[in-house]
Amino acid sequence: MPIASGKYSMQGQMLTFPRVEADGTVEFFGPPPQTKRSKPLAPLCGTQTKRKVDLADLTPDGPQLPERRVRQRLAGTSVGVMDVGQGNCNMLIDGEHPTVYFDTGYPLRFYSRSAPGPVYRPVPGTPSGPIAQNAAGNLEVILSHWDWDHWRLAVKWPELQQLHWIVPKQVIGASARNFYEGLPNRHRLPRSREPRMLNIHTPNYRLCTCHPGPHARADKIQNNTGLGMAVQATLPSPGQPGQRAVVLLTADANFSSLPVELTGLPNIAGITAVHHGSDANGAAEALPEPQEGIGGGRIAYSYGCGPPPERKHPYGFPKETAKTKYEEANWGEEPGTANSTAQGPNINQNGIVPPKRGNVRMGDPTALNQQQYGNTAFATFPPENRLS
C-alpha cells in the first residue's frame, strides 16, 4: 500500500518522559512534566474509543547476554572509524582482519547524501558497502545505543543483520522494533543504576554500561544509557613495560557516563569525539587525560558533509566550541593527532581546503586482507587519514 509522504505540520501532547531516580534507576516511561496547558489533544473522528497502549511493550526483550568472568588479554591492533556520512560506525581490527563493529550507522534520509558514494549509491563491480563477515566467521556488532544514525547501515546493507548483535535495553520506536525482531542472532544487555563494567571481556574489547548519574536531565538520558567500550590499538605507549595503548569509544555518551575503571586508565592514547563533535549536554567535558609522553592524545571525529557546493554539516557537527575543548585537554592539539571521516585532518576547514574524506585508522596501519575484503568500501584507509 503506498504512503502519501510530504510536508506535515504537527501538534503533540507528551505521553512519557524519561527520568533518573535518586537511586540511579532509569525510568524510561515516566510521567510528563507539568506544562502550561497539559490538556490532551481533541479526539479525531473515529478515535474516541481509545484503548490504553503500553509503549514499553516495544522495548527490546529476548535473551540477555550472560556475564561471566573471563580474563583475557586484549588482542586488537587498530580501530577503524568508518566513513558512513553523518553517523557512527567503528570497526575493531586485529592485524588484517576486522573483529567487531561498534555501531553500524548511516545517515537519516535527509542527510543520506553525506554518505560516501560506495556506501550511498554503489556502482556495480566497484568496491562498495561494509564488510559483511570476517575470515573467521565471527564478526559481531555491539550497538552503543538506539539512535538511528548508529544502526541504519544494517538496513541499507541487510547482510549485516546476520551477524551476532549485542544491544542495550532502551526506549525504541516501531521501526527500530521491527529491525530488532528481524535480527536472528541477538542478545540484549541489562540496564544499570550506575556506570558499570560488564564481565564479558573478550579478546577484542571491554564493555561497559553508561549512566548519566542520579537526577540527570531528561535530554541527557537516551545518549548516556547505552554501551561504551575500551579497545586496544598499537599507538605510542611509553608507560610500564608491556603496557598497551587504550582507545575509548563512547559513541554519543559523555565520558562522565563511563565507569572510572575505564576513564581513569593511565594508558589512554585515543578517543572518538563524543556525539560526532557535539557540545550539548556536557559532551565535550569531563574528558579523560591522554597518556603523557605520546605527543598528544589522538582523536577521531565521525560526521558527514552534504554535497557540494555547500557541503553543509548536518546538525552543525562538529561544533567548533567542542573542538576547542578537546584541544585544550590535549586531544588533537598536536599536529597529526586529529582526523575525521568527512574532511580528513582538515576538520571544519570549509571551503578552504578540499575535503579529504575517508575511513580513519587509529593504530596499526597494516592493510586489510584484500582477498577477503577488497570488494568492500571498508578495506581502504587513505594514508592522510591515519592516526598512529
Add this chain to the structure above:
Amino acid sequence: MPDVPNPEYQRMFQRVAAQGEAFAEPILVEAKEKSRFYGLLAKADEVEAGVWDVFFEVVNTRYLENVLGGRKVSVQGPLPHLPGLAYHLPSVSETNLLEALDLDKANEIAEGSWYELELTPGEAGASGELYDPETEET
C-alpha cells in the same frame, strides 16, 4: 514428539491470518486529512541557537492500539511487523517546537519521550517531512 497440526485447523488459521494482511503495511496517510500517531522523539539536536533538528519514529495510533492495547491476555511472542513511519523536522524554530509539543522549556525536548502527534498536511508552524523509512532514498 509434537503433535502434527490438524490440517483443518491450519486452514482456519491461515484464513484468519489472511484477514489481517491488509493491515500489514503502513496505513495510508490521507493527504487531505489530519492523522494521529504515537511518536517517539528519536533524535533532537539544536543545530544553532534557537533552531532544532528533530526526528520522530511514528506509528498510526489506531494500529498500535489494536495490536498492543487490544490484547486481553498476555501473549508471549514476537510482535508483528509494525507500520512505522519517519517524521523529520530538519529545521524548526525552538518557539514553534515548544508550542507544537506543549512544552515550557528547551530541556524538556528529550530523546526517548513519547508523544501523541496529530499531523496535518501543510507547512504551518512546526512542520517536517513524513515518509516511509522502508523506502528511504537509495
